Amino acid sequence: xxxLRVLVTGAAGLVGAEVVAxxxxxxxxxxxxxxxxxxxxxxxxxxxxxxxxGQSGPGLVSCVAGDVTKPxxxxxxxxxxxxxxxxxxxxxxxxxxxxxxxxxxxxxxxVDGTRNVVRLASERAVPLVHVSTAYVCGxxxxxxxEDDLDVGQRFGTGYERSxxxxxxxxxxxxxxxxxxxxxxxxGTQESGVIRDFKNMxxxxxxxxxxxxxxxxxxxDALLDLVPVDYVAxxxxxxxxxxxxxxxxxxxxxxxxxxxxxxxxxxxxEYPMFEVPHYVSPxxxxxxxxxxxxxxYYRRIIAMYESFFRRRARFDDTNAARLAPWRPEAxxxxxxxxxxxxxxxxxxxxxxxxxxxxVLRLTGGPR
Amino acid sequence: MIIDRAxxxxxxxxxxxxxxxxxxxxxxxxGSIAEGFGNxxxxxxxxxxxxxxxxxxxxxxxxxxxxxxxxxxxxxxxxVREQADEVCAHVAEGFGGLPAALLDRCQRLRGAVVLxxxxxxxxxxxWPLSLSEVVSGWYAxxxxxxxxxxxxxxxxxxxxxxxxxxxIAARHAAKSWVAARGETYLEPKWLDRQFDRLxxxxxxxxxxxxxxxxxxxRGTAGIEQAxxxxxxxxxxxxxxxxxxxxARVLLGLRAGVTTWPIGGRLHVVRDRADVFVLGPSAGRTxxxxxxxxxxxxxxxxxxxxxxxxxxxxxxxxVGLVELHWRxxxxxxxxxxxxxxxxxxxxxSARMPVLGLAGGTADGHLSLIPLPAKRFAAxxxxxxxxxxMVENAREDLSGAFDGGQREVARTSGTRLLHHACxxxxxxxGTSPLPPDAAIVAGLDASAAVPADLAALATAVxxxxxxxxxxxxxxxxxxxxxxxRDLVRAEVFPASFDxxxxxxxxxxxxxxxxxxxxxxxxxxxxxxxxxxxxxxxAQPHRRGGG
Numbered sequence: 001x002x003x004l005r006v007l008v009t010g011a012a013g014l015v016g017a018e019v020v021a022x023x024x025x026x027x028x029x030x031x032x033x034x035x036x037x038x039x040x041x042x043x044x045x046x047x048x049x050x051x052x053x054g055q056s057g058p059g060l061v062s063c064v065a066g067d068v069t070k071p072x073x074x075x076x077x078x079x080x081x082x083x084x085x086x087x088x089x090x091x092x093x094x095x096x097x098x099x100x101x102x103x104x105x106x107x108x109x110x111v112d113g114t115r116n117v118v119r120l121a122s123e124r125a126v127p128l129v130h131v132s133t134a135y136v137c138g139x140x141x142x143x144x145x146e147d148d149l150d151v152g153q154r155f156g157t158g159y160e161r162s163x164x165x166x167x168x169x170x171x172x173x174x175x176x177x178x179x180x181x182x183x184x185x186x187g188t189q190e191s192g193v194i195r196d197f198k199n200m201x202x203x204x205x206x207x208x209x210x211x212x213x214x215x216x217x218x219x220d221a222l223l224d225l226v227p228v229d230y231v232a233x234x235x236x237x238x239x240x241x242x243x244x245x246x247x248x249x250x251x252x253x254x255x256x257x258x259x260x261x262x263x264x265x266x267x268x269e270y271p272m273f274e275v276p277h278y279v280s281p282x283x284x285x286x287x288x289x290x291x292x293x294x295x296y297y298r299r300i301i302a303m304y305e306s307f308f309r310r311r312a313r314f315d316d317t318n319a320a321r322l323a324p325w326r327p328e329a330x331x332x333x334x335x336x337x338x339x340x341x342x343x344x345x346x347x348x349x350x351x352x353x354x355x356x357x358v359l360r361l362t363g364g365p366r
Numbered sequence: 367m368i369i370d371r372a373x374x375x376x377x378x379x380x381x382x383x384x385x386x387x388x389x390x391x392x393x394x395x396x397g398s399i400a401e402g403f404g405n406x407x408x409x410x411x412x413x414x415x416x417x418x419x420x421x422x423x424x425x426x427x428x429x430x431x432x433x434x435x436x437x438x439x440x441x442x443x444x445x446v447r448e449q450a451d452e453v454c455a456h457v458a459e460g461f462g463g464l465p466a467a468l469l470d471r472c473q474r475l476r477g478a479v480v481l482x483x484x485x486x487x488x489x490x491x492x493w494p495l496s497l498s499e500v501v502s503g504w505y506a507x508x509x510x511x512x513x514x515x516x517x518x519x520x521x522x523x524x525x526x527x528x529x530x531x532x533x534i535a536a537r538h539a540a541k542s543w544v545a546a547r548g549e550t551y552l553e554p555k556w557l558d559r560q561f562d563r564l565x566x567x568x569x570x571x572x573x574x575x576x577x578x579x580x581x582x583x584r585g586t587a588g589i590e591q592a593x594x595x596x597x598x599x600x601x602x603x604x605x606x607x608x609x610x611x612x613a614r615v616l617l618g619l620r621a622g623v624t625t626w627p628i629g630g631r632l633h634v635v636r637d638r639a640d641v642f643v644l645g646p647s648a649g650r651t652x653x654x655x656x657x658x659x660x661x662x663x664x665x666x667x668x669x670x671x672x673x674x675x676x677x678x679x680x681x682x683x684v685g686l687v688e689l690h691w692r693x694x695x696x697x698x699x700x701x702x703x704x705x706x707x708x709x710x711x712x713x714s715a716r717m718p719v720l721g722l723a724g725g726t727a728d729g730h731l732s733l734i735p736l737p738a739k740r741f742a743a744x745x746x747x748x749x750x751x752x753x754m755v756e757n758a759r760e761d762l763s764g765a766f767d768g769g770q771r772e773v774a775r776t777s778g779t780r781l782l783h784h785a786c787x788x789x790x791x792x793x794g795t796s797p798l799p800p801d802a803a804i805v806a807g808l809d810a811s812a813a814v815p816a817d818l819a820a821l822a823t824a825v826x827x828x829x830x831x832x833x834x835x836x837x838x839x840x841x842x843x844x845x846x847x848x849r850d851l852v853r854a855e856v857f858p859a860s861f862d863x864x865x866x867x868x869x870x871x872x873x874x875x876x877x878x879x880x881x882x883x884x885x886x887x888x889x890x891x892x893x894x895x896x897x898x899x900x901x902a903q904p905h906r907r908g909g910g
Binding site for chain 2: 214219261264265268269270271272273274275277278279288340343344349
């Protein structure tokens with residue numbers, strides 16, 4: 001299918017930018033809603049060419065500055081009408097994916113923002129593709145189905161809880177919806193290229209520099225890492241084949257989850273990297289850490305610690321049926337691809353000056 | 367040719383009377399005599415070509431005819447065609463994977479003197495490639511690699527190796543050059559004669575290059591100048607991509623090599639099979655290795671550049687790192703007739719084999735004399751037994767305080783067994799014998815000093831009697847002996863203080879991490895207890 005008019009929120013984000021570029025490449029007219037960043041940069045660093053809104057057309061991207069946290073996306077009534085007129089699909093990928101934000105930030109951006117976008121879609125009966133996270137499952141263990149949402153789970157982070165609430169808003173929408181739930185979005189399958197080194201990449205930096213030497217976790221805990229190119233491809237497919245996707249949820253997950261043992265073994269392949277210990281959570285005592293390590297732990301690792309003990313396996317039957325291709329890279333081989341890229345561009349294997357620099361990378365609390 | 371045609375015909379006739387030749391086969395003389403070289407010691411090499419698709423054995427038959435040693439090989443037409451196809455496939459992917467023996471077989475057939483069966487030989491020689499280009503390209507590849515190796519060795523301060531590699535590079539380059547001019551015989555020893563023939567044909571450039579090759583061979587300049595002179599000559603022979611530029615030598619990671627610190631000592635596992643322990647200085651150098659980083663840069667920032675260079679050279683020799691040429695891939699084996707596998711040094715003869723912090727290096731590195739998996743298992747058992755000695759000692763004290771002789775006997779026996787386990791694990795025994803045989807195990811092990819084994823036997827006997835007032839002192843004496851054997855710095859750390867106990871636990875985590883990588887057998891339940899309790903000792907009364 002081609003020739004749709006698609007509004008993409010969060011268009012400057014890692015996934016959003018890649019979706020925008022791919023949709024335009026397929027011949028759709030893309031309206032890219034951005035908040036602060038005026039430039040839309042693809043995962044490989046290429047800047048997406050944009051045209052003024054008045055000149056938009058098939059295969060072109062026009063940029064609109066807005067704010068999903070505000071009614072009518074922070075636009076004037078006139079601009080709001082212009083934006084909404086004739087839209088065939090909305091892809092809602094605007095969100096903060098940073099960990100360690102205040103709850104108010106998550107609520108405003110991830111929950112209220114979604115509510116505002118749902119309202120726009122519902123008012124016009126526009127099909128909505130909502131980008132969520134596989135970790136709306138919280139700290140559940142075992143097989144997680146794509147249809148599962150509220151099973152009384154406990155959340156490890158405010159981010160997960162906010163995305164859970166956002167999905168509830170989406171499911172209550174008075175318009176057709178489809179939900180895509182990526183797990184941890186990492187570099188491309190072939191080359192490991194990633195535009196932003198956030199979240200788990202920050203943790204890797206602290207591990208490999210030896211700033212954090214032990215974490216409470218299990219060698220058989222599972223991390224699901226999904227290549228960014230697959231996530232974008234799946235979202236575009238849901239846009240294109242919405243009739244098949246409507247009402248469904250799609251786990252955009254890796255070919256197979258990685259154990260923490262995989263991570264430990266992959267890090268050990270690099271002579272310059274330190275490799276952390278995984279210490280049983282019941283035995284872990286943050287106060288017993290050396291002072292420097294304690295600071296890093298409390299300010300950064302604590303935000304991620306529940307991931308070191310989780311054992312969720314995401315079923316992706318729906319995604320397998322619709323996706324144009326499937327991730328194949330698994331285990332230490334894929335981790336090596338990701339780490340090699342980090343080393344190649346100097347992200348890993350190079351010491352940062354101190355915690356301030358690391359915090360800047362996290363986008364976390366200052 | 368040193369043998370005339372008539373003599374060859376007679377030799378072939380007599381040879382065919384001595385071997386089973388396929389009916390109607392063609393026959394050629396190949397090798398050095400056929401190429402116009404050879405001497406009185408040279409073998410006569412006949413190749414019989416059968417017009418069939420049989421698999422004839424690779425080994426030659428050796429006969430003696432007319433006072434000469436004759437080697438006879440038989441190949442079917444299918445076999446020689448398959449060899450030719452295989453060479454074509456390798457050439458399409460570059461020359462790196464083309465085995466010397468395979469190219470040699472193809473060249474010899476094409477440089478052979480036909481004695482009978484012209485038509486069959488013509489069919490066998492059909493080939494889409496230029497032999498001259500293939501041999502020249504193949505030698506150029508090996509010359510390039512050898513020259514890069516020379517530059518790398520020079521950067522690493524390995525002067526003798528650098529000169530040796532540079533010499534190989536120059537001779538390979540010369541072989542490439544003469545091959546491009548039709549002198550395709552692979553055997554390196556006839557290089558001078560190949561030059562002579564070109565010179566005799568009026569090639570003045572050949573004369574000049576031959577003289578320069580001889581001059582660099584005799585050269586008396588310093589290492590760097592000599593390497594540079596060789597590189598220049600290699601380039602003049604037409605082999606590019608290997609100037610004497612140290613900045614082009616980069617570090618690369620080798621697949622299957624992993625790093626595991628244990629209590630501050632670095633252990634490097636190769637192919638999940640061999641464990642190398644690094645000395646402190648080599649360990650620092652190891653940590654400075656980053657893929658794509660120039661060797662020269664690593665050395666420049668090292669505290670002791672000479673020591674770092676020596677360590678890097680050793681890491682490369684034993685296959686723990688790769689050296690890469692900027693934009694040129696790994697610097698691979700450059701001796702086509704030599705094995706390309708990394709060197710494996712003899713294992714360390716130190717005893718005990720390991721302590722809490724793993725092995726001990728002599729020099730830059732030492733190979734642990736245990737397979738990796740058993741090393742991890744022995745280390746884990748050592749840590750665990752060390753903790754259990756501590757635990758049993760506490761129990762024993764408690765039993766004495768409470769006047770409980772039978773409790774003391776049980777605790778003392780447990781202490782004895784775990785002390786013996788420490789000794790056997792440290793000496794590399796893995797898996798350990800059962801408790802019933804553990805004390806006898808010390809006696810049976812040649813690695814355990816006889817007086818310590820005798821003391822353990824005596825303690826076991828004492829624990830069987832009723833004179834329990836001596837048990838504590840005797841066990842402490844045994845533990846002291848164990849401590850001496852496995853060196854105080856590594857055993858039993860947990861006896862000393864709370865901080866030392868924490869350090870023991872950290873080392874325990876180091877071993878578990880390595881054990882998990884190797885999927886080693888270690889006391890998993892006990893290890894789990896160790897981790898889930900945070901090292902709490904259930905029988906301890908508190909304090910450090």
